[in-house]
Amino acid sequence: MLDQRVSVGPMSDPEAWKPTMLAAATRGATAVDDAGVLHVLRHRDVEALLGERRLHGVGLSVFDASGVPAGPLRDWYAALMFTNDGPAHDRLRRLVSKAFTPRAVDRLRRVAADLVEARVARLRGVGGGDLVTALGDVPMHVMCALLGVPASAVPEFISWVDALSPIFGFMSREQIDAASAALTALLAYVDGLVAGRTESPADDLITALIRAEEDGDRLSRHETVSMVANLLVGGHDTTSSQIGCSLLTLLARPEALALARDGAGMLPSLVAETIRFEPSIVIAPRTVAAPLVIGDVERSPGTMIAFNFLTANHDPLAWSEPEVFRPARFASPDASRLLSFGGGPHYCLGASLARMTLEESVRGVAAAAPRLVEEPTTTTVIHPGQLLEVDRFGNLLIRTT
Numbered sequence: 001m002l003d004q005r006v007s008v009g010p011m012s013d014p015e016a017w018k019p020t021m022l023a024a025a026t027r028g029a030t031a032v033d034d035a036g037v038l039h040v041l042r043h044r045d046v047e048a049l050l051g052e053r054r055l056h057g058v059g060l061s062v063f064d065a066s067g068v069p070a071g072p073l074r075d076w077y078a079a080l081m082f083t084n085d086g087p088a089h090d091r092l093r094r095l096v097s098k099a100f101t102p103r104a105v106d107r108l109r110r111v112a113a114d115l116v117e118a119r120v121a122r123l124r125g126v127g128g129g130d131l132v133t134a135l136g137d138v139p140m141h142v143m144c145a146l147l148g149v150p151a152s153a154v155p156e157f158i159s160w161v162d163a164l165s166p167i168f169g170f171m172s173r174e175q176i177d178a179a180s181a182a183l184t185a186l187l188a189y190v191d192g193l194v195a196g197r198t199e200s201p202a203d204d205l206i207t208a209l210i211r212a213e214e215d216g217d218r219l220s221r222h223e224t225v226s227m228v229a230n231l232l233v234g235g236h237d238t239t240s241s242q243i244g245c246s247l248l249t250l251l252a253r254p255e256a257l258a259l260a261r262d263g264a265g266m267l268p269s270l271v272a273e274t275i276r277f278e279p280s281i282v283i284a285p286r287t288v289a290a291p292l293v294i295g296d297v298e299r300s301p302g303t304m305i306a307f308n309f310l311t312a313n314h315d316p317l318a319w320s321e322p323e324v325f326r327p328a329r330f331a332s333p334d335a336s337r338l339l340s341f342g343g344g345p346h347y348c349l350g351a352s353l354a355r356m357t358l359e360e361s362v363r364g365v366a367a368a369a370p371r372l373v374e375e376p377t378t379t380t381v382i383h384p385g386q387l388l389e390v391d392r393f394g395n396l397l398i399r400t401t
Helices: 014-027 043-049 061-066 072-078 086-099 102-106 109-126 131-135 138-147 151-168 173-199 205-211 221-251 254-262 264-277 351-367
Strands: 030-032 038-040 283-288 292-294 297-299 304-308 379-383 387-392
Touching: 014 030, 038 043, 043 304, 072 173, 086 205, 086 221, 102 351, 109 131, 109 138, 109 351, 131 221, 131 351, 138 151, 138 205, 138 221, 138 351, 151 173, 151 221, 173 205, 173 221, 205 221, 221 254, 221 264, 221 351, 254 264, 254 351, 264 351
Parallel strands: 038 304
Antiparallel strands: 030 038, 283 304, 292 297, 379 387
């Protein structure tokens, strides 16, 4: 079976990328884009391949293409859990999993709820405003509360992480320089926090990472500092982008948003359906490490693969009427699995934190009974090989009724 070709690439106009990919999924299970990346389009195939050990991350290939020189930025990225596979990845994940527990996350639900309530109240007080901007710092505040970072440092952390966010795609020289400077500042700050927690433990994630142990193995101080920066960079953009995607989806469907206000039991399914319907993470890149059959064709080592979560989330073989928004879809025990958080050895460690932050964002906005004062326009940006991120929602305003 020959792979179909699609005339889009990682730097294409996202307004064309989405319909092109959805149309390709109606014609076949795989497609090759202009950059030569093989997209796996069907839910069944993506789900099966997420745990495939013959597929690895993209490593430093994007750094090589961007011309990132030897130095702290390259060294840090090369050591990330996200970048590694096999024993090195598995060791880091086992140790971090001992600290990053659902219980630790759930204790922050009240923190997230209070943050959202305060920002919505501020908008109500001035008669309206941009929800994406108002809630944009909520994920970082929640993550910093989990880590034990003081709230006063959050704006600086956001500045550093914003400068580091292009590392998942092709970078210009200016972006490389900005990311390098931000990383140096971030690691120095976190190193001070780790030193402080080593001397005076607290009830936070940094202390838990320091204490995490398995058969005598622990994270080194350098690994702990690098891991904290990894969690910050990996969790901020993705969650803040999904807040925008989820709220726009619900604000366009007031009856669905009302369910978050009137029936708390519906909230997890409602939020999961917004992620399926309008995901902020649309692809996850992989590289074939050993010969592997995908789409009835043996793929050779080095082949670039993209798990296409956008098309998998709209696959009619997995979802009944996938273009229809159904708030109770994930309340059914036989619902297909939502793939946006990945799977297998690279399943997102922060999935429970992201879900909780999204749920409280939706709950807090729904409580204000908002409406769109005019049809919003959307401008989206694809971070090559990684994200479909909401950048601007035009006149997305909240009004009390």
